[in-house]
Amino acid sequence: MVGKTAGTGGSEMTTIINWMGGWPKEGLVAASEWEERLAAAASEQKSGAASPVRKESESDSELRAAIAGDLLPGSGINEGAGLLVLVSGADAAIGKLAERLLSPGDVVLTEKLTSRSVLQLLRKAGVRIVPVGGDREGMNPEALQEALSIHRPRLVYAAPSCTDPEGAAWNKERLASAIRLCRKAGVLMLRDDRQELIRYGKKDLNLRSGVREEAGVLSVGQLPPGLVGGLKFGWVAGTSEDMERWLPPQVQAELQPTSLERAALAALLREQPLSPLLDMLNVQCGRKMRRLTELLALSQVPKLTWVSPEGGIHLWLTLPPALDGEALLRGAWLKGLMFQPGTPFYATEPQRNTVRLTFAFADDRQMKAGAARLIEAMGEFLGRSM
Incomplete structure (x- = not known):
């Protein structure tokens, strides 16, 4: 830029x-094309479908299935079980989760190096941030276990699929161990997976398979910048029970993208898979x-x-x-x-x-x-x- x-x-x-x-104005799907699709969706809505609520519901269901199948293959996301919620962006979703989950004085465990924007959100919530020892392979299991025992955190936040700022991927065993330790301690693990779709090969480092079906884990994802010009679009994935607890329907309604964006993206994915x-x-x-x-x-x-x-x-x-x-x-x-x-x-x-x-x-x-x-x-x- x-x-x-x-x-x-x-x-x-x-x-x-x-x-x-920041967010680029252009993408591989040009901003002008995206604007045209938004206009087409608005025109279709204005024309008056026989059952607009039903049509919108079908469009959202189609969109969730397309994201799970086209963008996150092998993720274990079962759209029929309601494991994927559409949101207007990763930071908006993480901010809402922090607002619902955290109170001043709570402890949040993170990696020593982590997202600047999330650290700002956590500090705004008045929490105490405690880093857990580790390296580019992920949090050290012994250090995490000790931190969970000593600090009794409210949340563990990490970006195991692709860290910001280093662009590292956790070792699969480290991730499995972290999830197991968090579940045993009864602490929610919040995965920031917004960068997971940008990988430079190394398919064996894919950390998606099955993880989102783990209880006690919420994964926040997002279409990468530079893909669709002018569109910031994300999702939260997890089990039905965790979704109901942390993102009930009324909160989902606050976070979801506009009906025009959802309809336009569903139409785009029908014609042109994003993979x-x-x-x-x-x-x-x-x-x-x-x-x-x-x-x-x-x-x-x-x-x-x-x-x-x-x-x-x-x-x-x-x-x-x-x-x-x-x-x-x-x-x-x-x-x-x-x-x-x-x-x-x-x-x-x-x-x-x-x-x-x-x-x-x-x-x-x-x-x-x-x-x-x-x-x-x-x-x-x-x-x-x-």
């Missing part, structure tokens, strides 16, 4: 390259990730490191020890580049020499320019510290 700002010298305009994240587009998006994101890491590697900035993500739309960088991510952002902004400093992604004790780059919406020209601006900004800071 790009914008315009005044340059650092003269009257020239510098194009801002935005690697902070081939997802495959294309995966290839594009994987190619862009490799391109960005190639450019950074060529810079030979001393002690600049990263681990290539297994999926998602971000690259997590550990900067040379002398660099502070927030200070680097201020310097890079003057050169026309924006990104997320790393400190807001830590549950506690942030490591300041870290940043997150959201590269997935950059074309090759922006990739080259953004990498060059980042490298130049780092060079200036490192020169001052020497």
Whole structure:
């Protein structure tokens, strides 16, 4: 994503390259096509079906079945058992669940590195966030068991299928162990699976199969940004009993996308399954990730490191020890580049020499320019510290 700002010298305009994240306006299904589908759905509703309520119900049932079958094959989701609820986005669903589940002073267990937006939601709820030891393979079972015993949390939050910001996938055994320990302790496990549809191959890392039929687990998913231009559309999956407890029908009604969005997406999926587009998006994101890491590697900035993500739309960088991510952002902004400093992604004790780059919406020209601006900004800071 790009914008315009005044340059650092003269009257020239510098194009801002935005690697902070956010939601792109365009997608593989163009925003203009999506607008046309919304208009067609509105026209059909206005024409007056014989039974609009019944028609809407059939459309929603069709849409849930299509998402479960086309986007989440092998997930174990049984639409007939009511295990998938449509929502307007992952953050909206997680915010509502936090509102219903948490009270000030409650403890929530998370990974040390986790979603910035979810940490903000949890802190807004006044809870105490306690990180659980682990690594890119997931939470350490012994550390989780100890934390469950000592802190008696209200919730365990994790993103095992594709973490934000690192883009890592948990080991299947670690996930199974975490679910088992949470169930034994009577603690709900909230899975943030919004990035699971963006994977760079490695099919053996698929963590979907059967998990959503586990009692005591709710999974929040979302159509990835860049798929359908202008549409933010998600779902919550779990057992009927957990849904009834945490997202009863009246709450589902508050969270669901508009009837026009649901009808338009159902019509789109009838004509064009999204799985081939997802495959294309995966290839594009994987190619862009490799391109960005190639450019950074060529810079030979001393002690600049990263681990290539297994999926998602971000690259997590550990900067040379002398660099502070927030200070680097201020310097890079003057050169026309924006990104997320790393400190807001830590549950506690942030490591300041870290940043997150959201590269997935950059074309090759922006990739080259953004990498060059980042490298130049780092060079200036490192020169001052020497």
